[in-house]
Amino acid sequence: MSDDLDDLKAMMRAATPKPDADRKAADLALARKNFADLQEARDGARQTSDRPRKGLVRGVRDMLMRMNTRGALTATTALVALGMVVVVPDWHNAPALRGAQPVVTEADDGLAGMGVRREAPAREAAEQMALDVAPAEPAPKAEAPRPAPEPQVARPEAGVAKQRQMAPQTMQSQALSDAEGNAGSAANTTPVGRIAQPDADGVAALPESDTEAFPEAEPNALKITSEEPVSTFSIDVDTASYGTVRSSLRAGFLPPKEAVRIEEMVNYFPYEYAAPEGDAPFEPTVSVTDAPWNPDTQLVHIAIQGEVPRVADRPPLNLVFLIDTSGSMQAANKLPLLKQSLALMLPQLTERDSVAIVTYAGSAGQALAPTPATERETILGALDRLEAGGSTAGQAGLEQAYALAEEMGGDGEVSRVILATDGVFNVGISDPEALKDYIAEQRESGTYLSVMGFGRGNLDDATMQALAQNGNGQAAYIDTLSEAQKVMVDQVSGALYSIADDVKIQVEFNPAAVVEYRLIGYETRALRREDFNNDRVDAGDIGAGHQVTALYEITPVGSPAQMSDPLRYGAAEAVSGEAEELGYFKLRYKNPGEDESRLIEQPIVEGGEAGAEARFAAAIAGFGQLLRGETYLGDWGYADAIALANGAKGEDPFGYRAEAVQLMRLAESLSR
Numbered sequence: 001m002s003d004d005l006d007d008l009k010a011m012m013r014a015a016t017p018k019p020d021a022d023r024k025a026a027d028l029a030l031a032r033k034n035f036a037d038l039q040e041a042r043d044g045a046r047q048t049s050d051r052p053r054k055g056l057v058r059g060v061r062d063m064l065m066r067m068n069t070r071g072a073l074t075a076t077t078a079l080v081a082l083g084m085v086v087v088v089p090d091w092h093n094a095p096a097l098r099g100a101q102p103v104v105t106e107a108d109d110g111l112a113g114m115g116v117r118r119e120a121p122a123r124e125a126a127e128q129m130a131l132d133v134a135p136a137e138p139a140p141k142a143e144a145p146r147p148a149p150e151p152q153v154a155r156p157e158a159g160v161a162k163q164r165q166m167a168p169q170t171m172q173s174q175a176l177s178d179a180e181g182n183a184g185s186a187a188n189t190t191p192v193g194r195i196a197q198p199d200a201d202g203v204a205a206l207p208e209s210d211t212e213a214f215p216e217a218e219p220n221a222l223k224i225t226s227e228e229p230v231s232t233f234s235i236d237v238d239t240a241s242y243g244t245v246r247s248s249l250r251a252g253f254l255p256p257k258e259a260v261r262i263e264e265m266v267n268y269f270p271y272e273y274a275a276p277e278g279d280a281p282f283e284p285t286v287s288v289t290d291a292p293w294n295p296d297t298q299l300v301h302i303a304i305q306g307e308v309p310r311v312a313d314r315p316p317l318n319l320v321f322l323i324d325t326s327g328s329m330q331a332a333n334k335l336p337l338l339k340q341s342l343a344l345m346l347p348q349l350t351e352r353d354s355v356a357i358v359t360y361a362g363s364a365g366q367a368l369a370p371t372p373a374t375e376r377e378t379i380l381g382a383l384d385r386l387e388a389g390g391s392t393a394g395q396a397g398l399e400q401a402y403a404l405a406e407e408m409g410g411d412g413e414v415s416r417v418i419l420a421t422d423g424v425f426n427v428g429i430s431d432p433e434a435l436k437d438y439i440a441e442q443r444e445s446g447t448y449l450s451v452m453g454f455g456r457g458n459l460d461d462a463t464m465q466a467l468a469q470n471g472n473g474q475a476a477y478i479d480t481l482s483e484a485q486k487v488m489v490d491q492v493s494g495a496l497y498s499i500a501d502d503v504k505i506q507v508e509f510n511p512a513a514v515v516e517y518r519l520i521g522y523e524t525r526a527l528r529r530e531d532f533n534n535d536r537v538d539a540g541d542i543g544a545g546h547q548v549t550a551l552y553e554i555t556p557v558g559s560p561a562q563m564s565d566p567l568r569y570g571a572a573e574a575v576s577g578e579a580e581e582l583g584y585f586k587l588r589y590k591n592p593g594e595d596e597s598r599l600i601e602q603p604i605v606e607g608g609e610a611g612a613e614a615r616f617a618a619a620i621a622g623f624g625q626l627l628r629g630e631t632y633l634g635d636w637g638y639a640d641a642i643a644l645a646n647g648a649k650g651e652d653p654f655g656y657r658a659e660a661v662q663l664m665r666l667a668e669s670l671s672r
Helices: 004-015 021-038 056-065 069-093 106-114 121-132 172-179 240-251 262-266 335-348 376-384 394-408 432-444 461-470 481-490 492-496 529-533 612-628 638-646 656-671
Strands: 160-163 212-215 230-234 282-291 294-306 317-324 354-361 363-372 414-421 447-454 475-478 498-509 514-520 540-543 547-556 581-590 598-605
Touching (some): 212 461, 230 514, 230 529, 240 461, 240 656, 262 547, 262 612, 294 581, 317 335, 317 394, 335 475, 335 481, 354 376, 354 394, 363 394, 394 432, 414 461, 432 447, 432 461, 447 461, 475 481, 492 540, 529 581, 547 612, 612 638
Parallel strands (some): 317 414, 414 447
Antiparallel strands (some): 160 212, 230 498, 581 598
């Protein structure tokens, strides 16, 4: 005579399938292949309240609800055994169950392009079983499923540092709060490389995997003037690094050192520089003041102010928005913020300007034919229809965008491609150097490329910067709607309309007056000495109203701050130029459309007091050096940077400088 336990054990033996090692291996291989092909699959299926009400395990649970105490205890023990026999082996061996990586079957592969992904039956069966064994109502709030990780893209180019230890993958709450004028909160972040953000129900979802990449460049070394008196670099008006630093600090951790480019932090802010006079499109101003972190050294402050032409005087613009709609763009601070940002920009355009939209995700496509910028409802409607899904065919999108820009172009008009992406390029780019060459060719035809980054987690800052530099455009990072206002509204003329091309700076220091010097920042913009006079060498561009700031720290002859010993067999004196000159400043630029450069030059002489603009620029330069852990500052720290910046904020009509002080305070706290 058998009891309930014997009956249930017999039922289990009959219902449990025998393991098939060959079938399991084949399914696992197929799963890996499909995931590698599709890469950016949709998130895992979410639990819903309308799950099936039938099935073996569901029936067992219903039976238990009707049993007496002894029968319930017996069946409970058996049910635990059932979970160990059936559920645990599959969970242990199947990556699809263990790693939250949706496995797409070959039969359903055609649905991927429409944003519909069906997961393999093994995954569905396991999820159904997990639902069936859930306790009766009321059910506790479940943790949101782990999203599909972004693909780890192998990048062959040298000089790129992968940052995997700390990155804010999802910062929807911050982006929304900042858009409403709030400072943003790091309360829901964990500075350990994996940031969990709560959904509407307060359930924290695990973040995407981190594939961020930043240019790897060592800080500029101290130069001995007698050995290397000449310094040459290309100007830079990009601001992406400051946005990346801000998003990191607001998320609750210090940014990766490679993400800190001091020149982009300094050039983020508007300054009151002298307006240009005469025929030149800008006016350089060079001053010398004491360094705030070392009383025995000085700062050479180079300031350039570009002219601001009237809107009526600028040529018509042909803009092609190349928008990344891949699966990684789903987060609120990516594609949704991108749409809002472009909507802010439209009122700044006129009836003479035209707009087109090309998207790329798996394959490239035209989402909006060339349309007059005044037809805002048509443009906004095309933006609103964009959805994220698929992998990232960046190269195909670029090719189509450039072709469309060429069709739109006319005599006397300006054509520009604006790439908006979170930085993922994982389909179609087998040779990054070939892509850069292609963009350089398009630049020569007159179509420039600007890059705007959105979101964190897989931000390929290295590639984005390289594309913008080769495309004669600007690179910006937009993490809030306030930043979109700054880039797309306040500074839109500079971002779209160039007043000078291939702008290079060369400074020759006088060994009789300066024993050592170092350029603060511009590591990725260094040029060879002979490149300065070579008009075929590409350099940075200045847009309408743009400002450029560069800082050198110099050590006067006889200063106790000298760090290098004099050579035993070197010349006793090395004199270049007049003794009262610290150095000589030269700048080359081309007017747009011209092939021959023009030269501006002037001596660098000591004298004058540090104005508020130079002092604030020095405070930001010091802030950047502190974030990078550079050793030239001695005991000078965040408190000193805060005091210097507070004393030089000036009117600060938009609050950018006050925001910088708050970021310094955050960095000071996090550095402890």
